[in-house]
Amino acid sequence: MPPVRRSKSAASTAVHQPVMLREVLRALELRDGLRVVDGTVGAAGHSVQIRPLIAPNGILIGTDRDPMMLEYARINLEKAAAEKEIAGTPYHLCQGSYALLPEYLKKLGLPQVDRVLLDLGLSSDQLADGDRGFSFHAEGPLDLRFDTTSGKPASEWLQEWSEEELVEILENWGEEKFSRQIAAALVAGKPRRSINTASDLVNVVMQAIPVKVTRDSRKHPATRVFQALRIAVNEELRQLEVMLDEILPQCLATDGLAVIITFHSLEDRMVKNAFKKNAIWTNLTPKPIEPTRVEQKVNPRSRSAKVRVARRIPS
Ligand SMILES: C[S@@+](CC[C@H](N)C(=O)[O-])C[C@H]1O[C@@H](n2cnc3c(N)ncnc32)[C@H](O)[C@@H]1O
Structure with missing residues (x-):
């Protein structure tokens, strides 16, 4: 079994606010x-x-x-x-x-x-931990697992999922309007390009969707993609x-x-x-x-x- 990751800041205060x-x-x-x-x-x-x-x-x-x-x-x-x-x-x-x-x-x-x-x-x-890939700006690995001691990180899944599987994931779990364009961009190239960090993923998404959408979007344009992939990776x-x-x-x-x-x-x-x-x-x-x-x-x-x-x- 891989070693259990320990928080870099275990002694520091958690930032999460309990909801309701x-x-x-x-x-x-x-x-x-x-x-x-x-x-x-x-x-x-x-x-x-x-x-x-x-x-x-x-x-x-x-x-x-x-x-x-x-x-x-x-x-x-x-x-x-x-x-x-x-x-x-x-x-x-x-x-x-x-x-x-x-x-x-x-x-x-x-x-x-x-x-x-x-x-x-x-x-x-988890969002604040730059080593997990949950945040758009993280330069650390694109992992997206809750449990980093088992299963495969998102960067590996992105080498394996077919274009059709990716369309389904993005549509079902992200309700992403540009699922076809994004899925095509994710599998482009032979061999497929590596998407190792959250920033790599953001770049692919930004290139795949129309500029007007990225400019006018109130949420970060990659929000739905990250959500859908996280839901898929963690089932x-x-x-x-x-x-x-x-x-x-x-x-x-x-x-x-x-x-x-x-x-x-x-x-x-x-x-x-x-x-x-x-x-x-x-x-x-x-x-x-x-x-x-x-x-x-x-x-x-x-x-x-x-x-x-x-x-x-x-x-
Ligand atoms: C929204 S946070 C919970 C916050 C907590 N109620 C608090 O106020 O501090 C959700 C947590 O659920 C964990 N989680 C997600 N899916 C899980 C599962 N299937 N089994 C156990 N934990 C899970 C995540 O790792 C995360 O720490």
């Missing part, structure tokens, strides 16, 4: 003794607040595919407990996908849990599908709550359909909860966030 914190804490209906899973623990922005609310008898399980984020989570959970001078309730951090939750629970001797929180997508700390929608169809029904106890924050319309649709159609759920959010105007202003990343909540009923 108040709304999420309210939706979770926390109390002493609950067994809570934060499936995308990140820098523990939500978990740091959850932990005291289930103390002293509760248990917190945080999972993340990214070893760097788990390091941030541990630092922040310890720091918060030290500052508040409370021992806090026990917590366990597990590296890997939330889709492997039954394995982590088995190791902990827990049959089921009472709450599952998912805050999907990318953390601002993000597949992980969510497994979670909704198999893991939650298996791991969430009767009366337990699932709280899911999405940032992408496809993910939101998947969660909405699962909560509506699967007989195990009482859907508590016919309309999703959205961030207040103030939060959107203070934390622009929250703008596309949607929170959906469902209660597990006996099957």
